[in-house]
Amino acid sequence: xxxxxxxxxxxxxxxxxxxxxxxxxxxxxxxxxxxxxxxxxxxxxxxxxxxxxxxxxxxxxxxxxxxxxxxxxxxxxxxxxxxxxxxxxxxxxxxxxxxxxxxxxxxxxxxxxxxxxxxxxxxxxxxxxxxxxxxxxxxxxxxxxxxxxxxxxxxxxxxxx
Amino acid sequence: xxxxxxxxxxxxxxxxxxxxxxxxxxxxxxxxxxxxxxxxxxxxxxxxxxxxxxxxxxxxxxxxxxxxxxxxxxxxxxxxxxxxxxxxxxxxxxxxxxxxxxxxxxxxxxxxxxxxxxxxxxxxxxxxxxxxxxxxxxxxxxxxxxxxxxxxxxxxxxxxx
Numbered sequence: 001x002x003x004x005x006x007x008x009x010x011x012x013x014x015x016x017x018x019x020x021x022x023x024x025x026x027x028x029x030x031x032x033x034x035x036x037x038x039x040x041x042x043x044x045x046x047x048x049x050x051x052x053x054x055x056x057x058x059x060x061x062x063x064x065x066x067x068x069x070x071x072x073x074x075x076x077x078x079x080x081x082x083x084x085x086x087x088x089x090x091x092x093x094x095x096x097x098x099x100x101x102x103x104x105x106x107x108x109x110x111x112x113x114x115x116x117x118x119x120x121x122x123x124x125x126x127x128x129x130x131x132x133x134x135x136x137x138x139x140x141x142x143x144x145x146x147x148x149x150x151x152x153x154x155x156x157x158x159x160x161x
Numbered sequence: 162x163x164x165x166x167x168x169x170x171x172x173x174x175x176x177x178x179x180x181x182x183x184x185x186x187x188x189x190x191x192x193x194x195x196x197x198x199x200x201x202x203x204x205x206x207x208x209x210x211x212x213x214x215x216x217x218x219x220x221x222x223x224x225x226x227x228x229x230x231x232x233x234x235x236x237x238x239x240x241x242x243x244x245x246x247x248x249x250x251x252x253x254x255x256x257x258x259x260x261x262x263x264x265x266x267x268x269x270x271x272x273x274x275x276x277x278x279x280x281x282x283x284x285x286x287x288x289x290x291x292x293x294x295x296x297x298x299x300x301x302x303x304x305x306x307x308x309x310x311x312x313x314x315x316x317x318x319x320x321x322x
Binding site: 035036037038039041043044045056058060065067069071073077080081083084086087088 | 196197198199200202204205206217219221226228230232234238241242244245247248249
């Protein structure tokens with residue numbers, strides 16, 4: 001079973017072919033994320049707005065020492081920068097769904113050119129908990145290690161067909 | 162005679178094959194500028210430090226409505242981001258040289274992989290003043306409209322041979 005370990009983050013990711021019909025019961029936030037530029041060496045600069053808060057983040061590509069710098073930006077600056085991310089965007093609504101065993105599932109319902117795609121992510125405290133996880137029966141195929149479902153690939157290349 | 166007009170900026174740019182020997186008489190500042198990423202559509206993100214002040218700037222590429230957003234960053238953040246600009250950098254010392262007729266010449270002495278390159282820039286209030294300008298006799302060939310001497314080209318491609 002694939003488990004991603006990195007920066008003490010243990011996550012699993014699943015496709016959701018048929019999301020539950022009662023999503024509106026759960027708290028949700030709109031997320032807009034767009035890439036301003038991505039360098040050949042993998043350095044990327046993106047902006048993201050989640051509800052009222054917006055950030056600009058610079059991330060290094062691969063290599064030994066990873067760098068990630070996050071700057072807060074105000075809403076007006078976000079609005080001015082957003083047009084520069086055309087063709088390199090993700091727009092989605094994220095629902096927080098408790099699964100009963102103390103774990104919260106993040107269900108991302110994509111919009112815009114990624115409309116129709118629904119992905120669930122679960123974060124765990126330990127590899128043990130990740131391995132034990134079964135989750136609701138509407139979880140579809142696991143895509144934890146499928147690079148095509150990384151934000152950046154989705155933003156620039158669209159949904160895998 | 163080539164004159165660049167844009168955003169009420171009227172500038173002329175010259176190569177300086179043999180800079181004056183008494184540069185240390187003039188006030189100068191060290192400038193480090195590096196590109197984090199440049200998108201195919203021309204959107205660029207760069208960081209710049211001039212003396213104690215550092216900024217991150219996002220600029221759109223061509224197109225109708227140009228966007229330029231400048232964010233101040235602190236010195237520590239600059240230091241963490243600088244390694245991400247490897248191979249896309251400009252390092253230079255800028256000397257401010259008054260020319261006598263109320264005009265100040267900015268003389269950029271490049272360092273690092275651009276070492277040996279010296280370029281003078283002069284900004285004018287009017288096209289008239291730009292056309293009248295003759296300048297000191299150590300000014301070499303004018304390169305105002307030569308794209309190869311734009312910051313971005315110098316940073317990514319090095320000095321024209």
